[in-house]
Amino acid sequence: MGQRKAPKDGDRKVGRRALLIGGTAAAAGTALLARDELARLWWRTPGVEKPRKEGEVDFAGARWVAASDANWRRADRPDDFGIDMVIVHVTQGSFDSAVKAFQDPGHRAATHYIVRQDGHVTQMIRELDVAYHAGNRDYNERSVGIEHEGFVDRPQDLTDEMYEASARLTARICARYDIPVDREHIIGHVEVPGTDHTDPGPHWDWDRYMRLVRRARTSPA
Numbered sequence: 644m645g646q647r648k649a650p651k652d653g654d655r656k657v658g659r660r661a662l663l664i665g666g667t668a669a670a671a672g673t674a675l676l677a678r679d680e681l682a683r684l685w686w687r688t689p690g691v692e693k694p695r696k697e698g699e700v701d702f703a704g705a706r707w708v709a710a711s712d713a714n715w716r717r718a719d720r721p722d723d724f725g726i727d728m729v730i731v732h733v734t735q736g737s738f739d740s741a742v743k744a745f746q747d748p749g750h751r752a753a754t755h756y757i758v759r760q761d762g763h764v765t766q767m768i769r770e771l772d773v774a775y776h777a778g779n780r781d782y783n784e785r786s787v788g789i790e791h792e793g794f795v796d797r798p799q800d801l802t803d804e805m806y807e808a809s810a811r812l813t814a815r816i817c818a819r820y821d822i823p824v825d826r827e828h829i830i831g832h833v834e835v836p837g838t839d840h841t842d843p844g845p846h847w848d849w850d851r852y853m854r855l856v857r858r859a860r861t862s863p864a
């Protein structure tokens with residue numbers, strides 16, 4: 644979510660890794676890719692999907708609250724679409740209003756996770772699925788979206804507990820999909836090409852956040 648901004652040319656430089664993942668497999672006929680492809684081949688069989696259990700979460704400790712299925716698309720990631728990005732949002736409203744919005748089929752948008760100011764994490768869409776949060780189809784398909792409770796113009800909303808919890812969550816996502824912990828792959832909504840949103844805003848402390856993600860990434864799960 645987040646505040647709108649005046650349209651501008653927001654095209655960011657896409658990293659080499661992102662290009663490889665976004666491009667065709669044939670473009671990178673390496674042994675490494677072949678091994679990955681073989682391991683995942685079974686899931687590519689048409690009609691085969693990973694087993695799902697009602698209420699299951701991808702992040703230990705998260706509470707499950709289902710988003711309306713109008714706000715996401717069923718998929719089989721990371722096999723049909725590779726995941727190489729985490730996108731950071733700020734809600735521009737309370738935690739409860741964000742949960743309500745994502746349950747509303749008319750909202751037409753939702754993230755996978757919402758982090759509350761006290762550090763509580765709610766998951767509303769499985770990482771398997773494509774959440775509509777970036778306002779850009781390609782970026783939706785390749786990312787996991789995380790909302791943070793608060794307003795972009797209120798630095799006091801971005802609490803220690805929220806940074807810590809979100810960093811642990813992002814570190815687990817990066818570990819799961821082998822995403823590099825850098826600013827090419829962990830980005831703000833504002834950095835998505837074509838977006839008119841400004842979140843997470845000028846008060847989001849990227850240096851601090853990335854330091855916390857790196858620390859969580861290297862400590863045992």
Ligand SMILES: [Zn+2]
Nearest residue numbers: 644645732832
């Ligand atoms: Zn946003």
